[in-house]
Amino acid sequence: MFGWLKTNPIKKLRKAYDQKLEQAMHAQRNGDMRLYADLTAESEQIWQQIQQLEQSTT
Template sequence: MFNLFKSNPTKKLRKQLAKLQADAMFASRNGDIRKSSEISAEADKIWQEIQRIEGETKS
């Protein structure tokens, strides 16, 4: 019952992930493959963190 007011711990990370994925796409479209891969690597780290947090909350 009290979980109703508890904030989602991954909400902020998912927002960051979506922004990074969009930035990587735009960098790729502009021909900057190096920047695109750097941004994608950062997005992958955030995705792994989301998966870790969600795994802890389900256990």
């Protein structure tokens, strides 16, 4: 009945993924390659979580 009130975990993870990629882009532009690598690795982990959730829902 109140299914529309539930948060969508995939949508939340995609938003976090996009934010990490944006932060990584800014780090790369500023020349901080270590931070860029760390943020890219974190975004890859988030992407793996998204893929697992999408596979489990289908």
